[in-house]
Amino acid sequence: NPREVLFRLSMWQMQVVEITKALSFNPQAILLDEPTSALAQNEVQNLFEAVKALRDQGVIVIYITHKLHELPQIADTVSVLRDGQLMGTLQMKEVQHKDIIDLMFGEVKIQSRPKDIQIKDEVVMEVKGLSREKWYKDVNFSLRRGEVLGIAGMLGSGRTELLRGIFGADPPDSGEVLIEGKSYKKTNPIKMKIAGVGLTPENRQLEGLILIHSILDNLCYASIDLTSNGLIENKGKRKLFAEKQVRELEIKTATMDIPCNSLSGGNQQKVVLGNWLNTSPKIMLYDEPSRGIDVSAKQQIFEIIWAQARKGIATVFVSTELEELLEVCHRILIMRHGKIVGEVDPDKTRINELYEICTRGD
Incomplete structure (x- = not known):
């Protein structure tokens, strides 16, 4: 229902509305801040297609995300900020996932589920x-x-x-x-x-x-x-x-x-x-x-x-x-x-x- 009040929508539905509104203005530059944080995979792919179409039309797209696996699909270059400072700008085709994480945090140890947690029968x-x-x-x-x-x-x-x-x-x-x-x-x-x-x-x-x-x-x-x-x-x-x-x-x-x-x-x-x-x-x-x-x-x-x-x-x-x-x-x-x-x-x-x-x- 296009007349539904927004506060009644779930978070992912609100996000779709927000992205659609931003794309509707035919912008010369667009800033997308964590646009896929509440989207399903098929909606993510639809967004990527829209962003690529804008890029091909000469629109500047600044895309902010913590989902690093999205970057190879959408980005030409990647810039990394840490504690408010620019750590570097790299060509996406020349960089690996680990390189970006190292720039963001230094060494980050990815933990696995501990084996010492005792689940009670209760x-x-x-x-x-x-x-x-x-x-x-x-x-x-x-x-x-x-x-x-x-x-x-x-x-x-x-x-x-x-x-x-x-x-x-x-x-x-x-x-x-x-x-x-x-x-x-x-x-x-x-x-x-x-x-x-x-x-x-x-x-x-x-x-x-x-x-x-x-x-x-x-x-x-x-x-x-x-x-x-x-x-x-x-x-x-x-x-x-x-x-x-x-x-x-x-x-x-x-x-x-x-x-x-x-x-x-x-x-x-x-x-x-x-x-x-x-x-x-x-x-x-x-x-x-x-x-x-x-x-x-x-x-x-x-x-x-x-x-x-x-x-x-x-x-x-x-x-x-x-x-x-x-x-x-x-x-x-x-x-x-x-x-x-x-x-x-x-x-x-x-x-x-x-x-x-x-x-x-x-």
């Missing part, structure tokens, strides 16, 4: 018959303590909506969520937070942070009941809670008093995560936690997830980047058209196999 969360009209239907799965469970699927498969339903942000029409055996039906985020559930949303800037507020404030919103004495805030407690997350998550900032909109995408994501870790959750729901952040920051986020798993925190991890699911998760559920249709073992599944399973029409 089921900490069970989803039974969860349904929401038009989005997902009769979803059932269980999550064990210390487990990192992935949900794979194409954009529009209902993954984000399912996480929001579990968390009570968009309550399901039917079904229940059991947390440590206690049933929650048609609940809300406040009740789920009390039950020990946290959610890092798909759009961190719109739903996960108040960007004009300080880092300190954003780190303490979810734990406000723990950092106040009744109706009066305890500034000392707030500072201790915030300092703990800045230290443990290695949030890069000179002071906690600056607004969150001054941070990089990776550090903003750490603030979203730290806000929930301050509540001492039992279960964390991650919706696209690595979207729009660089290779180094992604590895740091994955390390944080694994470190929490060692402490017994159970995780549900949703990502459009299927390679990440294979790298991070102990088990992966397949979601198509709002239904869980299968499960794969990351240690026995290749990326092309996972992609094929997710895109089947059956």
Whole structure:
């Protein structure tokens, strides 16, 4: 429906609208900042064709991305910035993937899933018959303590909506969520937070942070009941809670008093995560936690997830980047058209196999 109000659209649909609007002006130069961060593969290819057509017409295209595998398909030259400084400009046909990473970060160690994480037999969360009209239907799965469970699927498969339903942000029409055996039906985020559930949303800037507020404030919103004495805030407690997350998550900032909109995408994501870790959750729901952040920051986020798993925190991890699911998760559920249709073992599944399973029409 072309008359639909934008705020009702999902993030990937908003991104398609934004890109289409930018291309409609017949520009002489166009700047695309992470344009594919919420697009499916077929939409990415359509965008690349449009960009190449613009280039052939003499339009200057500046394309900013952390998805380095896109560069050979779209770029003639690549310029690398690090800490606000130009590290170099190279001809794309003369450069390799590793060369770009070295310019961006120096040496970055790509971690694999640790073998020392102990998944307990105890089921900490069970989803039974969860349904929401038009989005997902009769979803059932269980999550064990210390487990990192992935949900794979194409954009529009209902993954984000399912996480929001579990968390009570968009309550399901039917079904229940059991947390440590206690049933929650048609609940809300406040009740789920009390039950020990946290959610890092798909759009961190719109739903996960108040960007004009300080880092300190954003780190303490979810734990406000723990950092106040009744109706009066305890500034000392707030500072201790915030300092703990800045230290443990290695949030890069000179002071906690600056607004969150001054941070990089990776550090903003750490603030979203730290806000929930301050509540001492039992279960964390991650919706696209690595979207729009660089290779180094992604590895740091994955390390944080694994470190929490060692402490017994159970995780549900949703990502459009299927390679990440294979790298991070102990088990992966397949979601198509709002239904869980299968499960794969990351240690026995290749990326092309996972992609094929997710895109089947059956």
